[in-house]
Amino acid sequence: MPQVLEFKLPDLGEGLTEAQIVRWLVEVGDVVAIDQPVVEVETAKAMVEVPCPYGGVVTARFGEEGTELPVGAPLLTVAVGTVEPSGPQTLTGAGSGSGSGAAAVADPEPSGSGNVLVGYGTGAPPVRRRRVRPEGLSAPTASAAAPTAALPAEAAVSARAADEVRGPVAVVSPLVRKLARQHDLDLRQLAGSGPDGLILRADVESAIRSVASAPVAAPAVTPGASPAGTAGPSARAAGERIPLRGVRGAVADKLARSRREIPDATCWVDADATELMAARAAMNGAGGPSAGPKVSVLALLARICTAALARYPELNSTVDMEAREIVRLPEVHLGFAAQTERGLVVPVVRDAQTRNAESIGAEIARLTEAARTGTLKPAELTGGTFTLNNYGVFGVDGSTPIINHPEAAMLGVGRIVPKPWVHEGELAVRRVVQLSLTFDHRVCDGGAAGGFLRYVANCVEQPALLLRTL
Incomplete structure (x- = not known):
């Protein structure tokens, strides 16, 4: 008889205590290899694939897609060792072709008969997974799918289901x-x-x-109930309800906490970005074998921020209210807001103060792609000390952003558009951008915040000022 092992939702790090099942990557009856991803879950930080530490046949799954599970809750059970296939179905490998009842070792390789073509994920090729129905291994019932009604591993093995295992739904996205x-x-x-x-x-x-x-039948009115059109005091408002879970829920909690705890203020300034755009064009237009990747405007602004934070370190800090102390941080871990199909996320460029514009740009590009595909690691979404928010990509000029708690400041950047501007004493059409700084008034006064923002604007207008810090 095979040994049935239970795999529980592991600790995903960063203090995470729960995760939501987004999609199962295996079905009951599939043969899995050691460290093969079996489920995709969404935490408050990111979407991650969870690998199974056992190799064998999946005998039960606990939790439907959309279910939230705490760390340590059962995910699935795996039969490890030799199994006896039922009926005429046989396994390739040891014992294949010996007829019904022949012992065989579950082979994780996608070879031989019994394979099912399953399409999963976004942009990933279809994966062939081995399906097997060993004698005595049955599909979980509806009650077994819920983590609160999980059957013991021994019961999952000995139970015989009358229904066949349902195949995967033909959905990729x-x-x-x-x-x-x-x-x-x-x-x-x-x-x-x-x-x-x-x-x-x-x-x-x-x-x-x-x-x-579709027409909806009118509900029957029972004695003592509220008449039609008059909702009782406990009635829920009508409309679409979207659960605040995963990344969306974490963002909601953080923004609400920021508003509750941080006495913020915002200052802004218009800057002539014509010279900055010309400098970027010159950088990206330089050819030759030593030419590197294109430098984005966001990368240049990020480099300007690190130079400004070196002059105004109070904005690269956090507040410890229990100790009643302002903690100035030595490293600049620069977060940048990225809008994805799953909501707003803030990936973090580590040690940005040690990077040049090209290095920052390459890291921003890598993190942005990971954010769009949902493969960001939890560590890549935490630990930021200052955030850069480029809301100009949405076609707006200005904003008063909410500080990314527990940071002390956020720089917002509007769209860069041609506008009439007084340049060298004459009216001209220049590329103008609005910059806004939202800061925690506990860490500094308006003088430091205004000095930071003015230095950023000066570097935008005269990029050569950055030569002092290169």
Whole structure:
């Protein structure tokens, strides 16, 4: 008999205590290899794939997609060792071809018969996973799928289910799954219009519209109940309800805490960015074999910020209210706001004070791509000391950003647009940008904040000032 081992949701670090199941990467009956990712979860920091430390046959899964599990809760059980296939189904490898009842070792390699083509993830190629139904291993019932009703490992092995294991839903995008969960749609009831029956976002949206337009029977009024059109004091407001979980929930908590705890103030200034844009064009236009990657405007602004923080270190600090101390931090871990399909995230460029514009730009590009694909590690989203927010990409000129708690300041950058400007005593059309600094008034007064912002504006208008710090 195989040994059944239980795999629990591991500690994902950074003080995280729970995670939400986004999608399962394996089905009951799949053969998994050691350290193979089996589930994709979303924490308050990032989306991560969780590898299983055991190799064998998946016998049960605990938790449906969308379920939040605490660290230490059962994820799945794996039968490790030799198993006996049921019926005519056999495994390739040792014992294959010996007929029904022949012992075989579960082979994680995607070879031989019994493979199922499953498409998962965004941009990832389809993965062939081995499906096997060993004698005595059954699919989990609906009650076993919930972490609060998890069966013991021995019961999962000995139970015999009458139903066959359900195959994976033909959905590639996690966003489609999320949209269906938000509207309580069963994806298995939808017919996909994509290739090979793939369920697309348009299919889900069409189903949502169909449900919304369907006639709804009037509820019966019981004695003592409120008449139609008059909601009781405990009635919930109508409308779409979106759970504040994962990254969105963490952002909501942090912003609310920032507003509660930080007495912030904002100052702003318009700056002539014509020379900065010309300097960037000259950098990126230099050819030759030694030419490096293109330098972005955000990278140049980040380099300007590190130079400004060296002059005004009080803005690279945090407040310890328990000790009633301002803690000035020696390293600049520069966060930058990145809008993704999963919401706003703030990746962090470590030790930005030691990097030049090219190095900062390369790291920003790497972190941005990881944010878009949902592969940022929790450590890449924490520990920031100052944040740069380029809201100009949304076509707006100004903003009063909320400080990223527990930091002390955030620089906001609007769009760079041609405007009439007095240049060298004459009216001219120049490239103008609005810069705004929101700062914690506990760490400094307006003089330091204004000095920081003015230095940043001066460097934008005269990039040669940065030569002093190179």
